[in-house]
Amino acid sequence: MRINIIIISLFLLVSVGFTFMLTLSTFYQSEDTNVSKFDILESFLSGELKNSEEDVRKIIEILKQDENIGDKFIMASSKTYSYYTDSKLIYAQFTEGPESGTIKDFITKKDWSYYERYFSAINSIPAQENLDIKQNPDYLIYTYTTITNDPNTTWYKNDNESTIRLLSTPDDPDIPEFLNPIFFSSFGTGGIVVYEVNLEK
Amino acid sequence: MQDLKISIRQFRNENKLPILVTTIFFFTFFYISFFHHLTFTENDGIFYYLIGEQILSGDIENIGIVGAPIGGPILYAAFGDLLDDPFIAGKIISLLACTGIVFTSFFITKNLFGSKVALLTQIFFAVNPKIAHLSIMVLNEAAPLFFIFASLYYATKKQKTIYDFLLVGVFLGIAFCFRYQAAFILIAFLIYLVIFERKRIIELRNLCLTVISFLAISGPLLIYNYATFGKFLTLYPNIYFLDLFKFQTEIWRQNMENILHENVLSAFYLDSSLFLKNYFYNLLFHNPDHLFKFSIDVYDTLSIIPLFPILGILPVIGGFLYITKINFNKKQASILLSTFFFTFLIIGIFGNIEYHFMLLVIVPLVTIGIININRIPNNVKFLIIACVVFLTLISTLPVYRAFHLFPIWLIFPALSSLFFIESIPAIQSKIKQLINSGVNRNEN
Numbered sequence: 001m002r003i004n005i006i007i008i009s010l011f012l013l014v015s016v017g018f019t020f021m022l023t024l025s026t027f028y029q030s031e032d033t034n035v036s037k038f039d040i041l042e043s044f045l046s047g048e049l050k051n052s053e054e055d056v057r058k059i060i061e062i063l064k065q066d067e068n069i070g071d072k073f074i075m076a077s078s079k080t081y082s083y084y085t086d087s088k089l090i091y092a093q094f095t096e097g098p099e100s101g102t103i104k105d106f107i108t109k110k111d112w113s114y115y116e117r118y119f120s121a122i123n124s125i126p127a128q129e130n131l132d133i134k135q136n137p138d139y140l141i142y143t144y145t146t147i148t149n150d151p152n153t154t155w156y157k158n159d160n161e162s163t164i165r166l167l168s169t170p171d172d173p174d175i176p177e178f179l180n181p182i183f184f185s186s187f188g189t190g191g192i193v194v195y196e197v198n199l200e201k
Numbered sequence: 202m203q204d205l206k207i208s209i210r211q212f213r214n215e216n217k218l219p220i221l222v223t224t225i226f227f228f229t230f231f232y233i234s235f236f237h238h239l240t241f242t243e244n245d246g247i248f249y250y251l252i253g254e255q256i257l258s259g260d261i262e263n264i265g266i267v268g269a270p271i272g273g274p275i276l277y278a279a280f281g282d283l284l285d286d287p288f289i290a291g292k293i294i295s296l297l298a299c300t301g302i303v304f305t306s307f308f309i310t311k312n313l314f315g316s317k318v319a320l321l322t323q324i325f326f327a328v329n330p331k332i333a334h335l336s337i338m339v340l341n342e343a344a345p346l347f348f349i350f351a352s353l354y355y356a357t358k359k360q361k362t363i364y365d366f367l368l369v370g371v372f373l374g375i376a377f378c379f380r381y382q383a384a385f386i387l388i389a390f391l392i393y394l395v396i397f398e399r400k401r402i403i404e405l406r407n408l409c410l411t412v413i414s415f416l417a418i419s420g421p422l423l424i425y426n427y428a429t430f431g432k433f434l435t436l437y438p439n440i441y442f443l444d445l446f447k448f449q450t451e452i453w454r455q456n457m458e459n460i461l462h463e464n465v466l467s468a469f470y471l472d473s474s475l476f477l478k479n480y481f482y483n484l485l486f487h488n489p490d491h492l493f494k495f496s497i498d499v500y501d502t503l504s505i506i507p508l509f510p511i512l513g514i515l516p517v518i519g520g521f522l523y524i525t526k527i528n529f530n531k532k533q534a535s536i537l538l539s540t541f542f543f544t545f546l547i548i549g550i551f552g553n554i555e556y557h558f559m560l561l562v563i564v565p566l567v568t569i570g571i572i573n574i575n576r577i578p579n580n581v582k583f584l585i586i587a588c589v590v591f592l593t594l595i596s597t598l599p600v601y602r603a604f605h606l607f608p609i610w611l612i613f614p615a616l617s618s619l620f621f622i623e624s625i626p627a628i629q630s631k632i633k634q635l636i637n638s639g640v641n642r643n644e645n
Contacts, residue, residue: 004625008321011506011621015328018507022330022500023337027237053240060240079247080240114458115443122265123244125251129262 027052029187055185055192060084062183062194063139075107075137075197082125090137091123094144099162103176106164107137107197137197140179142167145190167193177201218320219307226327226336227300234292234337241288246277246339250287253278261429267437270422272378273341291339298343299336302607303327305350310615312357313581318618325505325614331604342604345379348372349386349608353587356390357580363410370411374418381436385594386608387415389587396586397579437461438597439468445599446479447487465597484596486556491603492613501603503610505617513617514562520616521566523624524581525573536572540565584612 025040028049043049056078063069063085074081075090082089096116097106104110109117114131121128144165166172170181170193178201183194213220241247252266253274266274280294281287306326310319326332335343352372355365369390376383394408423433443457453472460467469476486495494502494510504513527533544564548557570577570585577585588609600606 002626003629004621007625008621012324012328014506014508015325015330019328019330019333022507023233023333026334026337027233051237053238053242056240056242077244078242079244079251080242083241083247083251115440115461118265118461119440119444122267123248127251127255127265 024049029189050187056080058185059141059183059192059194063087072138073135074139074141076139076141077143078141079123079125081139081141088135089123089125090135091120091125093119094142094164094167095162096120101163103163103166103179104199107140107199108134136199140167140195140197141192142195143190143192144168167195170195216307219304219323222307222320222323222327223300223304226303227296230296230299230333230336233333234296238292238337241291241339243291243339245341246288246291249274249341250277250281250291253281257282266435267440269341269380270378270435271425272375272422273344273380276344276379277339277341288339292337295339295343296336298347299332301347302332302343302350305347305354306611306614309350309354309357309611310618312354312359313578313584313615314619315622317622318615321618321622322611322615325618329503329505329614330500330507331503331607335604335607341379342607345376345383346604346607348376348379349383350611352376352383352386352390353584353611356393356583359580361407363407366407366410367414370414370416371418373411374415377415377419378422381434382591382595382605382608385591386587387411388594389590390583392590393583393586397582438465439463441598442468442479445601447482447599448475448478450475479599480596481552482556483599484592485559487599488592488596488606489559491600491606492610503603503606503613505614513613516617516620517613518562518566519620519624520618521570523619523627524577524616525569526576527569527573533569533572536568537565540568581612584609584615588612 021041024044028040029052060081063081066072069085069087073088073090075092077093079089096112098111101111117131121131166174168191170184178198179195181193182196185192252264255261255264256271256275257278276294277287277291280290284290303323303326307319307323310322352369355368358365373383373387390411391408426435427433439457439461443454443461453475456471457468460471490496491502493504493514502510504510506513541561544560548554548560591609
């Protein structure tokens with residue numbers, strides 16, 4: 001057989017396999033996934049895959065149970081929840097504010113830089129022109145990952161030491177009283193926590 | 202009508218395989234998109250849809266669209282409202298656009314090389330993980346990319362008519378209404394016309410045709426931008442610099458926050474050496490990194506060998522050397538070696554080998570390319586110019602997704618395919634000849 005046919009076939013086979021794996025890991029995850037995305041293959045073969053959108057749909061259902069959700073504010077990095085529940089979004093990347101700030105400081109955008117407030121405002125729903133407007137969230141949805149950023153990609157802020165990381169452990173006694181966890185789901189490389197927020201407490 | 206039917210039948214018979222590849226691609230990703238992707242989780246898709254809704258309702262005061270024109274948002278909102286489901290609308294746009302990209306990739310490559318090379322290039326597109334990603338996700342990328350590819354088809358035609366020049370401008374104009382980067386391809390095409398098709402543009406007619414058709418399509422957008430936002434482009438590059446530049450200092454960040462809405466020059470003058478440091482890092486490391494991946498994240502790459510992405514550079518170089526028809530004689534070898542060592546010296550004095558090592562590959566290849574420029578087909582020259590112009594201009598920013606480089610990607614799988622289809626058999630037969638001549642010599 002001609003050598004170029006063998007090489008081309010190999011290249012295409014690898015590409016097809018890789019594309020399949022990447023597509024699979026976009027929509028599905030394994031409960032035990034560690035760092036490697038290739039762990040998902042094992043779960044695929046054993047039939048133990050979980051749809052990545054499942055948690056999102058569950059959270060949307062929980063939020064919809066709130067009759068006044070349309071008037072409420074959700075603080076999250078994803079626009080999906082507000083889109084499906086017709087609620088308002090306070091956009092946050094959860095890297096804003098000084099590292100030493102408290103969770104309450106973060107929620108109230110205390111000491112956020114001008115850029116952080118601007119970026120939050122243009123990505124919020126509805127988008128805000130007034131950066132100083134006071135909006136306190138009724139729900140906080142924190143998505144976290146244990147995968148470290150690629151340091152070659154961009155200048156980035158190492159948020160591992162930030163107090164915000166505490167939000168990933170809803171049963172931690174240091175979680176402030178005004179946060180009431182109502183949903184928690186974790187998987188190998190991260191997780192998602194939903195808190196009801198009552199700053200009056 | 203009868204003629205049209207005959208033409209369609211003839212086209213179908215002549216292009217069975219590319220149509221088959223496109224059909225398989227379409228149905229595979231239709232299934233994934235509509236049976237496995239059931240929740241609208243793309244922030245970009247929701248963002249552009251909501252912006253479009255705001256624009257259509259006339260509420261433009263709070264629009265914060267920092268990196269793209271309003272074409273995408275309006276399409277998503279209008280089509281979303283028409284179907285009463287923006288998510289489905291977005292998925293249809295992505296799938297159709299990517300199917301169009303896979304389809305046109307064959308015909309663009311056929312303009313450059315033979316049908317076999319074109320078919321393999323098309324298959325590289327169809328199995329590329331990033332094309333797969335774009336076809337199933339609702340992002341503002343696939344539609345402009347399709348229009349750029351449509352323009353590339355006309356731009357790479359060997360014999361161009363007036364209509365071809367007009368259509369290049371029209372398609373780039375449409376793409377520009379979605380993504381401003383389309384202008385880089387226009388600039389590259391104009392440079393190509395001026396340098397390599399001079400005979401035909403003595404009176405600048407063809408160049409003007411492309412520019413006029415581009416402006417005719419993008420003009421309304423530019424006028425709208427100026428009337429609404431007081432500027433022709435709704436682009437705030439300083440926001441991206443602040444967010445994405447690798448090399449930053451706290452003082453620089455603080456100062457940048459005061460000039461967020463100003464132009465590129467303000468960022469340059471704020472700290473020109475830091476700006477240039479970032480620019481050359483983007484140009485020579487970060488952005489090529491998304492083509493062949495030198496760093497740790499192996500997933501975000503356009504390499505045709507995504508599992509070992511860096512190896513993808515070898516067939517590209519092989520294909521390039523093949524089209525230059527290089528003869529490895531003493532002269533060529535000494536040119537390669539001397540440019541390599543000269544570049545090494547320059548990097549040693551002015552640069553950083555860790556980030557600028559790509560120059561060691563680029564400079565000798567460019568030199569070989571320039572020496573043998575007459576052997577390279579004209580339309581291939583255009584794609585190479587497009588690659589250089591696009592990377593030079595886009596590198597003011599570090600692209601944060603590999604698929605942002607798709608407008609210039611076609612030349613890489615095309616050269617790789619050329620290497621596999623034509624170069625390897627040529628090398629094989631040369632080796633056989635050498636072995637046979639060696640055996641004959643021994644027998645004698």
